Amino acid sequence: MTTKEKGWKQISMAGVCWKPSTQYLTGDWKTYKPVRDLEKCTRCVLCVLFCPDGAINWKPEKNDIQFDFDFCKGCGICANECPLDAIEMKLEEET
Amino acid sequence: MAIARQKMMALNGDEAVAFAAKQSDVDVVAAYPITPQTIIVERFSEYVANGEVDTEFVCVESEHSALTSCLTAAATGARAFTATASAGLALMHEILYVTSGCRAPVVMAVVNRALSAPINIHCDHSDTMVERDCGWIQIYVENSQEAYDSVIQAFKIAENPRLMLPVMVGLDGFTLSHTLENVQTLPDNLVKQFVGTRQFPPVTNHEGKTVPFKLDSKTPLTIGPLDLYDYYFEHKRQQEEAMRIAPKIIQQVHEEYAEKSGRHYGDGLIEPYCLEDAETAIVCLGSTSGTIKTIIDKLRSKGTKAGLLRLRAFRPLPVKEITEALENVKAVAVMDRSLSFGGHGGAVFHEIRHILYDTSTHPYIVNYVYGLGGRDTHPNLIHKIYRDLQRILETQRVEKPVQFIGLRE
Numbered sequence: 001m002t003t004k005e006k007g008w009k010q011i012s013m014a015g016v017c018w019k020p021s022t023q024y025l026t027g028d029w030k031t032y033k034p035v036r037d038l039e040k041c042t043r044c045v046l047c048v049l050f051c052p053d054g055a056i057n058w059k060p061e062k063n064d065i066q067f068d069f070d071f072c073k074g075c076g077i078c079a080n081e082c083p084l085d086a087i088e089m090k091l092e093e094e095t
Numbered sequence: 096m097a098i099a100r101q102k103m104m105a106l107n108g109d110e111a112v113a114f115a116a117k118q119s120d121v122d123v124v125a126a127y128p129i130t131p132q133t134i135i136v137e138r139f140s141e142y143v144a145n146g147e148v149d150t151e152f153v154c155v156e157s158e159h160s161a162l163t164s165c166l167t168a169a170a171t172g173a174r175a176f177t178a179t180a181s182a183g184l185a186l187m188h189e190i191l192y193v194t195s196g197c198r199a200p201v202v203m204a205v206v207n208r209a210l211s212a213p214i215n216i217h218c219d220h221s222d223t224m225v226e227r228d229c230g231w232i233q234i235y236v237e238n239s240q241e242a243y244d245s246v247i248q249a250f251k252i253a254e255n256p257r258l259m260l261p262v263m264v265g266l267d268g269f270t271l272s273h274t275l276e277n278v279q280t281l282p283d284n285l286v287k288q289f290v291g292t293r294q295f296p297p298v299t300n301h302e303g304k305t306v307p308f309k310l311d312s313k314t315p316l317t318i319g320p321l322d323l324y325d326y327y328f329e330h331k332r333q334q335e336e337a338m339r340i341a342p343k344i345i346q347q348v349h350e351e352y353a354e355k356s357g358r359h360y361g362d363g364l365i366e367p368y369c370l371e372d373a374e375t376a377i378v379c380l381g382s383t384s385g386t387i388k389t390i391i392d393k394l395r396s397k398g399t400k401a402g403l404l405r406l407r408a409f410r411p412l413p414v415k416e417i418t419e420a421l422e423n424v425k426a427v428a429v430m431d432r433s434l435s436f437g438g439h440g441g442a443v444f445h446e447i448r449h450i451l452y453d454t455s456t457h458p459y460i461v462n463y464v465y466g467l468g469g470r471d472t473h474p475n476l477i478h479k480i481y482r483d484l485q486r487i488l489e490t491q492r493v494e495k496p497v498q499f500i501g502l503r504e
Contacts, residue, residue, distance in 0.1 A: 008329035008336075012298040013259065013308070014198040015330050017317040020301045 026053070030074025032089040034067060040086035041065075047078035047087065098357040101279040108239040108271030109134035111278050112178065112204045112264070115246035117142050118286035122173035125153035125164035129183040130216045131268040132206040136178060158183040162190040162201070169199035170318055172293055172309035174250060177201065180268060181208035184222045188229070194261045195230025195334060197319040198308070200253035200293075201261040203231075204246060207381070207432075208268040209468045217469020218268040220381065224433040224442040230334050232262040232341055233410040235380040237360075239276040242266045244358055247286055251348045256296040258337050258344055259308070267382040269469065281356060289355060341411045364413035366405040367420050369395060373402025375484035376421065378447050379430040380406040383465075383472050390477040401481050406443065417450050426459040426484040427451070432466045440464070440497040459487050463500045470501050 012018055048056045048065055055072040056065055079087040106114060113135045116124070124143075126136045143152040151168075155161045158179050165175035179187060184205055194201055205223050209215040223233060232252060236242045242264065249262040266272060281289075295307035298316070306314035322330055342364055349363025360366050366384075369391050370376060377387055384405040394401040404420050406413075421427055429448070431441025438445070440462035448460050463480060466472045480500065487493055 005325055006329075008332040011326065011329055011333075012300075013296075013330070013333050014196065015319040015322050015326070016298050016308070017301045017320060018299050018303070 025070045027055075027068075027070040027072050030072060030092060032074040032076060033069070033092045033095050034072065034074070034076070034078050034087045035090050035095055036067075037086045037088070040084045042084060042086075044083065046081055046083065050077050050081045052077060099281055099285050099355050101281055101356070104278050104280050105275050106239060106243070106278040107134065107273050107275050108242045108266045109206065109273070110138055111239040111243035111276075112246050112266070113138035113142070114278075114280065115243045115286075116176045116202075116204075117148055118281070118283050119176075119247055119250050119290045120174065120287050121148070121150050121176045123151045123153065123165065123168035123175045124177065125155050125161045125168070125175070126177045126179070127155055127158050127161045127183060129158070129180050131208060131218075131272040132178045132180040132183070132204070134272065135204055135206070158186040159190060162187045162194060162203075165201045165203075166190060166194045166197060166199045169194075169201050170197060170310050172295065172307075172311065174254070174290075174293060175199075175201045176203070178204040178206070180206040181210055181216075181222045184226060185210060188226065191226055191229040191231060191261075193319070196330070198259035198334075198337075199261060200250075200259055202246065202249045202253055203261065203263045204242070205263050205265045206268045206272045207265050215468040216268070218270055218382075218432070219467045219469065220265070220432040220442075221434070221467075223263065223265050226263075227410055227442060230260070230338075231410065232260050232338075232345070232408070233265060234262065234345075234408055235265045235406065236271070237366075237382055237384045237405065239266075239271055239274070240278050240358070241360060242271060243278050243280065244352065244356065244360075247281075247290060248345075248348050248352050248363075250290045251351075252341070252345055254293050255344050255348075256294045257340055259296065260334075260337050260341065265381070270382045279356070279358075285355060289352065338411045342408065342413050342416075345408055345411075360407055361405070362416065364408045365416045365420060366407055368403040368405065370402035370404060370420055370424070372400055374400040374425045374488065375428075375481055376402040376404055376424045376426075377428045377430060377477070377480060378404045378406065378421070378443065380409060380443065381432065383430065383432070386472060386474055387477050390474055390481070394481060399481065399485070409443070409446075412446055412450075414450055417447065418454060421447070421451060421458060422454050422456055424458050426487045427461070428480045428484055429460065429462050430480075431462060431464050434464050434467065444497070459484075459493050461487070461493055461495070462497045464497070465500045472501060476500050
């Protein structure tokens with residue numbers, strides 16, 4: 001992977017970030033993916049509050065939540081916290 | 096330029112350091128007291144309490160926090176200073192690397208003291224020698240006057256936009272730190288003007304904009320968050336590059352300061368003494384060099400061609416200068432005030448022997464480990480070293496490359 005990267009003379013010193021962290025799509029780290037049962041979900045938004053990556057968003061115009069799979073690492077905290085067991089973690093290739 | 100009118104003050108090494116930091120217009124001091132550095136922190140907190148400085152003095156709970164405070168202050172563009180010794184420096188170990196990695200130009204006085212156990216508060220160089228790889232510039236001084244001069248120079252070296260490297264100034268515990276000396280001091284405004292204000296090299300931030308290298312909400316920047324196998328190596332290479340430029344900057348700052356103060360310490364990197372025609376020479380750093388110079392004067396009056404090479408900068412190691420200084424000496428004794436257990440001699444010996452391997456003259460070279468835990472280095476011991484070197488020249492043979500001196504068998 002290093003062949004296309006810049007050399008030491010081209011980069012800023014001291015590990016200065018030269019692109020915003022939103023350009024690092026950490027969603028491809030995941031093995032398990034949250035799958036929501038729309039019948040069970042009451043839109044209580046607890047999963048939105050608990051998601052450590054801010055990868056579940058509340059969309060007021062739709063009165064619903066939305067997973068952002070570009071950043072969801074598949075940690076499963078949302079599934080664990082859901083009081084109605086509306087979220088299930090499934091192997092990504094099976095979804 | 097004319098040499099400035101100076102004021103002579105009676106200061107011990109620690110007081111000289113504190114006074115130099117005061118005159119250098121430091122924004123933040125965060126420090127934790129430890130013998131024999133305590134006086135530096137005491138004096139500086141008095142300056143703060145008396146309103147003589149507008150420095151933010153941060154009382155911290157440990158040396159780890161002291162250096163972290165200085166590092167973060169320096170990252171925002173402040174001029175930061177701290178001081179420590181021995182176990183305090185050891186506790187800073189992790190943050191020493193973070194400071195140099197973040198290119199934060201912190202200046203720190205280290206009052207050299209032995210490491211435990213058994214507990215010993217007296218001088219040797221074990222504390223700083225173990226930190227020689229941490230990416231800090233290391234300057235070792237011979238007396239309190241040089242401690243004062245070097246701390247002022249250290250700010251200008253560290254903050255050079257091409258370097259942005261932290262600097263530690265090492266002074267021998269008690270021998271210098273607690274011994275009163277006449278110290279010539281420059282006027283406040285001259286020092287302030289000499290050190291100047293901090294300059295910030297331009298860097299590219301996450302928005303692709305060119306911004307000054309400091310944490311400022313008007314020009315957002317993130318310093319040193321994460322590098323994995325993709326960029327860590329490149330950033331370490333940049334630090335090494337700064338170290339390679341550093342000898343020239345140290346010399347320039349030393350020269351500029353000498354023009355104002357009238358005081359030279361060799362070329363700022365090494366200080367040769369009677370070395371031009373020397374057949375035998377000692378390589379040393381720190382206050383012991385003063386004793387050696389006295390012995391050399393005596394030996395020279397009897398016709399012995401003895402010399403001294405005092406290392407002022409140990410990191411970066413002035414390889415070219417050391418090679419040229421020692422090339423024509425026939426026998427060299429390296430004095431180490433620290434021990435690398437299980438290694439072949441001490442840290443300074445490793446470097447000097449390593450450098451001399453590439454010379455065509457290949458001088459004889461021996462190592463003396465001395466003065467651990469503040470053991471007195473009596474003039475007789477220095478005489479013995481020069482006698483040993485003479486015997487090596489006569490017999491053309493090194494019997495013991497590494498020896499202890501001043502130790503009871």
